[in-house]
Structure formats: C-alpha cells, structure tokens
Amino acid sequence: xxxxxxxxxxxxxxxxxxxxxxxxxxxxxxxxxxxxxxxxxxxxxxxxxxxxxxxxxxxxxxxxxxxxxxxxxxxxxxxxxxxxxxxxxxxxxxxxxxxxxxxxxxxxxxxxxxxxxxxxxxxxxxxxxxxxxxxxxxxxxxxxxxxxxxxxxxxxxxxxxxxxxxxxxxxxxxxxxxxxxxxxxxxxxxxxxxxxxxxxxxxxxxxxxxxxxxxxxxxxxxxxxxxxxxxxxxxxxxxxxxxxxxxxxxxxxxxxxxxxxxxxxxxxxxxxxxxxxxxxxxxxxxxxxxxxxxxxxxxxxxxxxxxxxxxxxxxxxxxxxxxxxxxxxxxxxxxxxxxxxxxxxxxxxxxxxxxxxxxxxxxxxxxxxxxxxxxxxxxxxxxxxxxxxxxxxxxxxxxxxxxxxxxxxxxxxxxxxxxxxxxxxxxxxxxxxxxxxxxxxxxxxxxxxxxxxxxxxxxxxxxxxxxxxxxxxxxxxxxxxxxxxxxxxxxxxxxxxxxxxxxxxxxxxxxxxxxxxxxxxxxxxxxxxxxxxxxxxxxxxxxxxxxxxxxxxxxxxxxxxxxxxxxxxxxxxxxxxxxxxxxxxxxxxxxxxxxxxxxxxxxxxxxxxxxxxxxxxxxxxxxxxxxxxxxxxxxxxx
Numbered sequence: 144x145x146x147x148x149x150x151x152x153x154x155x156x157x158x159x160x161x162x163x164x165x166x167x168x169x170x171x172x173x174x175x176x177x178x179x180x181x182x183x184x185x186x187x188x189x190x191x192x193x194x195x196x197x198x199x200x201x202x203x204x205x206x207x208x209x210x211x212x213x214x215x216x217x218x219x220x221x222x223x224x225x226x227x228x229x230x231x232x233x234x235x236x237x238x239x240x241x242x243x244x245x246x247x248x249x250x251x252x253x254x255x256x257x258x259x260x261x262x263x264x265x266x267x268x269x270x271x272x273x274x275x276x277x278x279x280x281x282x283x284x285x286x287x288x289x290x291x292x293x294x295x296x297x298x299x300x301x302x303x304x305x306x307x308x309x310x311x312x313x314x315x316x317x318x319x320x321x322x323x324x325x326x327x328x329x330x331x332x333x334x335x336x337x338x339x340x341x342x343x344x345x346x347x348x349x350x351x352x353x354x355x356x357x358x359x360x361x362x363x364x365x366x367x368x369x370x371x372x373x374x375x376x377x378x379x380x381x382x383x384x385x386x387x388x389x390x391x392x393x394x395x396x397x398x399x400x401x402x403x404x405x406x407x408x409x410x411x412x413x414x415x416x417x418x419x420x421x422x423x424x425x426x427x428x429x430x431x432x433x434x435x436x437x438x439x440x441x442x443x444x445x446x447x448x449x450x451x452x453x454x455x456x457x458x459x460x461x462x463x464x465x466x467x468x469x470x471x472x473x474x475x476x477x478x479x480x481x482x483x484x485x486x487x488x489x490x491x492x493x494x495x496x497x498x499x500x501x502x503x504x505x506x507x508x509x510x511x512x513x514x515x516x517x518x519x520x521x522x523x524x525x526x527x528x529x530x531x532x533x534x535x536x537x538x539x540x541x542x543x544x545x546x547x548x549x550x551x552x553x554x555x556x557x558x559x560x561x562x563x564x565x566x567x568x569x570x571x572x573x574x575x576x577x578x579x580x581x582x583x584x585x586x587x588x589x590x591x592x593x594x595x596x597x598x599x600x601x602x603x604x605x606x607x608x609x610x611x612x613x614x615x616x617x618x619x620x621x622x623x624x625x626x627x628x629x630x631x632x633x634x635x636x637x638x639x640x641x642x643x644x645x646x647x648x649x650x651x652x653x654x655x656x657x658x659x660x661x662x663x664x665x666x667x668x669x670x671x672x673x674x675x676x677x678x679x680x681x682x683x684x685x686x687x688x689x690x691x692x693x694x695x696x697x698x699x700x701x702x703x704x705x706x707x708x709x710x711x712x713x714x715x716x717x718x719x720x721x722x723x724x725x726x727x728x729x730x731x732x733x734x735x736x737x738x739x740x741x742x743x744x745x746x747x748x749x750x751x752x753x754x755x756x757x758x759x760x761x762x763x764x765x766x767x768x769x770x771x772x773x774x775x776x777x778x779x780x781x
Contacts (some may be wrong), residue, residue, distance in 0.1 A: 161187050162196055169206045176213060183210035190227040199235035199242055207236070207245040211252065218252040224323035230259035230270075236478060237271040240278035259284055264305035272310035272326065275317030302330060315347045318354060320394035327401055334405045348461065349453035354395045356461040374394075387556045396460060405465050406449070418753035451477045452583040454486045459494045463520035466498065473505045481523075488523040488554060499747070500557060519565040521558055521573030522549045525580040539595075541670060541678075547584075548671040551577055554663035578667065589665045592674055596660040599685055603653040606688050613695060618702040639698035642691040651687035656681035686727075693723045 156175060163171040164187075176182045176194060184193045214221060225231055233249050236242045238332070246267075249256055265273070270288055271280035280549035287301055303309045311333040326346070327334055337343055348354075391741035436715040450472050462483075476482050481489070484506075487496040496639045500506055513519050518526070524547060551573075555563060566572055612660050618639060623688055660677050663669060700719075 144463050151661075152368050157185070157187055159192065160185070161197075164203075165195070166208060166331070167203075169209065169332070172206060172322070173209055173213070176210060180256065182213050183222055184214075184221060186226075188226075193224060193232070193457045195232045196226055196230070196235045198367070199232050199245060200238055202239045202241040204242045204245050208248060211245070211248050217254055219255070222253040223255060223259065225261070227261075231256050231259050233257070233267040234261055234265070234270050237267040237279050237283065238274045238276065240276050243279055243282050254290065254308075257283065257290060258300070260300075260304075264303075266301050268301050269310055269313070270305055272322065273313040273317060275319030275322060277319065277322045280322060291492055298330075302333060303336070307336070308338040309333045309336050309344075311336070311344045312347060313343055315351070315398075318351070318391065319400055320354065320391050321539035324398045324401065326392050327398060331405060334402055335407065342410050343402075343449070345399075345406040345461075346447075346452050347450045348395070348399055348455045349449045349458050351395075352453075352458035352460075355392055355399075355458065355709050370621075385736075389426045393702075399461055399464055403449075403461075403468055405587070407542075413420060446570060447477045448472075448475050450475055450483060451481075451486055454483050454492055454495050455490050457490070457492050457495070459492075459498075462495050462498065464648060466502070466593065470502070470505070473499065473502060474508065476514075478601060480513075481568045482509050482512055484509045484520050485512070485514060485518070485523050488520055488526055488550070491525055491550070506557065510557050513565060513567075515564075517567035519558065519562040519566065519573060521554050521562060522565070522567055522571075522576055523574065525556055525577035527580055531715065531730075539590050539591050540584055541675070544581060544670045545675055547577075547581060548668070548712060552671070581667070585665075585667055585670070588670055592665070592678065593661060595678065596681070598658040600654055600657040600661075601683060603650045603657065603685055603688065606685075606692055607647055607650040607654065610643050610650060610688075610692060610695075611700075614641050614647070618680050618699045633702055635698045635701050637744075646688045646691035646695060649691065653681045653685040655686060690727060693727060694721075696723070697721050 156179070160172060160175045163175065172194065176185065179185050183198075185194050186192065187194060187197060192200075195207060195210055198210060223231060233246060236249065242405060257265065268280065268283040271283055288401075289299070291298065309330075310322060310353075311326045311330070313627045315322075323344075334344060447455070447563055449461060450465050452458075473483055477486065482702070483495070485500050486492075486501060499509065510520060563573065567576070569576075618636070656677055660674060660681070663674060663677075665674070
C-alpha cells in the first residue's frame with residue numbers, strides 16, 4: 144500500500160498523524176505508523192522531528208513504548224536518528240520526568256544514545272539539567288556512571304557543552320536549586336568553571352536575588368504548614384506551592400554557602416584607580432561641565448566579581464555570606480573602579496548599603512574612595528541606572544525625588560569633607576551632578592504635586608459645602624416653636640453634630656493646606672520635607688473630613704429610620720450605616736501605617752541629634768555618626 148502513495152497522500156497522512164498526536168489519540172497514531180515504511184521514525188515537522196521525537200517531548204510514555212515496539216531490536220542504529228538541531232529521541236525524552244520508562248527502553252535498545260550530542264554539544268544528561276528535570280537527570284546520571292566510570296573516562300563531555308557552560312550553570316539558570324546543589328556536591332570541579340561569558344556558577348547565582356525569598360507571607364497558612372506539613376501540603380495547593388518554594392529558597396542558600404566556600408572568583412578585583420588625582424571645587428570659580436559626562440548607565444551582564452554582581456542585582460544573601468566568610472572582600476572594585484559602597488548607592492540597594500555602613504572600619508576606608516572617572520560615593524546618587532525593575536516603579540515622581548534627596552543627604556553625612564568637594568573628570572561636583580540628573584524629575588514632581596493639590600482642594604470644598612448644608616438640615620428637623628432640633632435628646636444626634644462640625648472644620652483646614660502647596664516656590668530642597676509634610680497633613684485632614692462625613696451620614700440614618708421595637712433590624716441598620724466608614728478606614732490603613740513609621744523615624748532622628756556626640760574622628764564618633772542615618776534607612780532608598 145505504501146509503495147502506491149503519492150507525495151500528496153504522504154502529506155495528508157502526515158497531517159492526520161500530527162493531528163492524532165495533538166489530540167492524544169494513541170490508537171490512531173499507532174495505526175497510521177503501521178502503514179508507513181519508516182513507521183515511528185517518520186519525519187513530521189519542518190525541523191525533521193520524528194513521531195518518536197514529538198511523542199517523547201510531549202510526555203507520552205505509553206505511546207513511546209508502543210512505537211518502540213514496532214521497531215526491530217536488532218537494528219539499534221535506527222534509533223540514533225537526529226532532527227535539524229541534532230537532537231535524538233533521548234534528548235526529547237530528557238525534557239520531562241514522565242518518560243523515564245521510555246528512556247530505559249531506548250538505552251536498552253541503543254546504548255550509544257547516552258553519549259550522543261546535539262548541535263550545541265549537549266548530551267541528554269545536560270539537557271535534563273537545563274530543563275531542571277531531576278528524575279530523568281538522576282536516571283541518566285546513574286546510567287552514565289555505570290557505563291562510563293569516572294576513573295576511566297573524562298566525564299566533562301557529559302557535563303559541559305560547546306560554549307563552556309556546565310550542567311551546574313544550566314541547573315542554576317533553570318532555578319532547580321536542589322538539583323544544582325547535588326551537582327555541586329557531586330562534581331566539585333564544576334564550581335570554578337566559567338561559561339562562555341566568563342561567569343562562574345556563583346556569579347550566576349548572584350544575579351538571582353528573588354530566589355532567596357520564599358515569597359510567602361500568609362502567616363495563617365504558614366502555621367497550618369508547620370502543624371502538619373506532610374498531610375496539609377498535599378491537600379491544599381497553596382501550601383504545596385509554599386513547601387516547594389521553601390525548599391527552593393533553602394537549597395539556594397545552601398548552594399550559595401557551598402559555592403562561596405569553594406569558588407575563588409570572589410577574589411578577583413580590578414586594579415585600584417589613582418586616588419591621588421583629587422580635584423576640589425575652586426571657591427568662587429566657574430565649573431564648565433563636560434558635555435561627555437554620562438548621567439545614565441545601562442545595566443549589562445559583566446563578569447564582575449560575585450560580590451559586585453550580587454550588589455548590582457540586590458542579592459543581599461550572597462553579599463552577607465561573602466562578607467561573613469571573607470570580610471576583606473568589601474574592598475573589591477569593578478571595572479569602573481567602584482567599590483561595593485559606590486555600587487550599592489548607585490543601584491539603590493538599601494540593605495547592602497546598611498550592611499557596609501555598619502562595618503565601621505570598612506566604612507572609614509571606603510567613604511573617601513573615587514572611581515576611574517573621579518566620582519565619589521556622593522556622585523553615585525546622581526548617576527541614574529536603567530534598571531527594568533526601576534522602570535516598573537509606580538510611585539509618583541515627587542516621592543522618587545524625595546527619596547533621592549534623602550539618600551543624597553544621608554550619603555553626605557557619612558562622607559569626608561574632601562569627598563563632598565570632589566570634582567569628577569567632567570568638572571562636576573556631586574551636588575551639580577545631582578541637580579542636573581534630576582532636573583526633569585523635578586519638573587514632573589512639581590506638576591504632580593500641583594495636580595494632586597488642585598484635585599484634593601476641589602474634593603475638600605465639596606465636602607465643606609455638604610457639611611455646611613447638613614448643619615442647617617438636621618435629622619428630624621427643628622421644633623417649630625423653639626427652633627431646637629426635635630431629636631437633640633437622642634445619643635446619635637450628638638454623634639451627628641460632632642461629626643458634621645469636625646468634617647466642616649477639617650475640610651476647610653485641608654483647603655488652606657493645599658492652597659499653601661499651590662503657592663509654594665517648588666525649590667529642589669522643598670521636595671525633601673516641606674512639600675511632602677504639607678501633602679501628608681493635608682491628605683490626613685481631608686481623609687478625616689471624609690470619615691466624619693460618613694459618620695454623620697450613618698448617624699442620620701440611625702436617627703431617622705431606627706425603630707425601638709425591631710432590635711435585629713437596628714443592628715442590621717447600624718452595620719449598613721457604618722459599612723462605608725469601615726471600607727474607608729481599611730483602604731487607608733496602609734497609608735497611616737507608613738505615616739506613623741515615618742513619624743517615629745523622624746522622632747528617633749531628632750532625639751539622636753539632641754544627644755551629645757564625641758569627636759567625629761574617633762571610633763565612638765563613627766558609631767554615633769552612623770546611627771542617626773540608620774533611622775531613615777527605609778525612606779532614603781528606592
């Protein structure tokens with residue numbers, strides 16, 4: 144029958160076969176394959192994938208075994224067919240954990256499949272590591288150890304591909320850290336291996352800060368998990384996900400410790416730039432900024448030391464572990480001559496900055512350093528970094544500018560006098576660079592602040608109008624003879640009167656505050672405290688005004704509709720009346736939490752400023768000098 148088929152017939156059969164594979168119709172696939180001369184080895188796609196390739200890749204273990212049964216066992220070479228990318232059917236099988244049984248049968252029939260590589264130089268073992276599939280990886284690893292003893296054979300052909308990346312590199316890329324940890328323990332020689340970009344496994348791990356956080360903050364579910372982790376986690380999907388994420392995070396931390404102990408790439412550092420070519424701002428002189436000095440730096444993968452890479456990516460765990468084991472690494476510099484303090488400030492890494500600042504001896508050595516362009520740590524505040532994460536920042540420009548100003552002030556507090564006067568190669572001081580780099584942000588912040596104040600003023604005026612009108616239309620109306628309200632003896636009437644009066648007073652107060660914002664000069668330093676304090680006070684009073692208006696509304700409903708006979712009806716009425724108040728409070732509870740925290744930080748800083756401090760050059764002075772700045776750590780950084 145097959146000999147009489149035309150090319151058109153073959154194309155139709157291929158279409159039917161592909162549809163059957165897509166729909167999961169195993170019987171139809173087997174039936175069609177029996178009618179073809181090449182059977183399961185029929186090439187279906189433009190990339191020369193056979194039926195076995197596709198079935199293996201899509202985890203069809205039972206179908207793969209049936210298709211293998213159609214092929215003669217005395218011809219093992221027919222199973223070594225490759226697709227366009229040079230991948231065998233075992234390569235396709237290595238991409239999932241559900242076809243281990245099929246992999247066993249493939250290797251029984253054609254043992255040579257284990258050592259065959261694709262166009263990238265990847266063996267099936269390497270491909271399993273790249274996809275992070277532990278079950279098939281351990282099976283292929285056991286087969287490799289059995290067929291190719293390590294003492295008699297160099298296994299690097301299995302463990303490394305053409306571009307020098309190893310199975311440890313790709314396991315970290317796939318974020319299967321339990322597997323990566325086992326690989327690092329089993330093949331310690333891979334720890335120091337560099338890929339084609341000159342990156343070791345530790346350097347790659349330093350670029351993945353998110354993996355050290357389990358990302359699970361629901362304390363209730365945590366408690367359930369801790370009570371009975373085995374039974375609960377298998378029944379509740381969210382707990383199962385938490386258990387997996389927790390294992391991933393713990394394995395990543397253990398892997399980091401192992402790599403830091405054995406990877407010497409952390410010792411690599413660029414030569415120290417010339418620290419003697421200091422240029423100070425000449426008093427009364429004019430500085431002509433160079434047109435070539437850069438205000439923006441684009442993040443690009445570089446083979447920096449793990450410490451610098453971890454700082455750039457915000458991988459605090461790696462930084463902590465390196466500095467705990469090798470505190471001298473704090474003095475390493477990158478290709479631009481910047482140390483960890485430069486980088487932490489430039490990339491706005493709050494925790495890493497605080498970590499270095501608290502290393503008092505190291506801080507004394509680092510705070511006056513300059514990079515190859517003559518930039519001090521104060522210059523770093525004004526050098527913008529195009530970070531994809533920063534571009535997703537949804538904060539208003541006014542808050543971004545405030546944080547930059549606070550950061551500049553905080554960095555200035557720890558700098559030497561000489562560093563504050565330092566001029567870089569562009570002839571620009573840190574303050575000039577900061578002003579220039581934030582010029583556009585200042586304009587945007589001004590527009591946002593004015594727009595916010597205008598809109599809030601309109602809302603405040605509307606609330607004042609309603610509150611004023613409500614004062615003359617009290618619930619129940621007035622007594623026609625005396626003019627006093629008929630319901631003044633009711634308890635909720637006092638609530639209504641107080642709430643309405645407070646609403647009117649607060650709304651008018653907020654109008655005055657927002658008008659003071661609109662008439663402000665909007666100088667750069669005003670965005671550090673003055674404008675934001677006015678905005679927060681205005682918003683607080685406005686929110687209080689809205690809350691009082693809602694309470695007055697609830698009191699009015701209760702006064703006019705409540706019944707002395709229906710107890711449950713009154714309870715329902717109370718709940719409905721105060722529901723808007725509850726929603727409003729819940730909506731702004733996070734804002735008030737931030738306001739309280741900011742107030743406490745300001746209070747601590749004020750108290751610390753009042754306390755007497757010893758000489759600034761003594762170790763005790765360094766301790767006292769650092770502590771006040773720590774009070775603003777969460778507000779200073781982005």
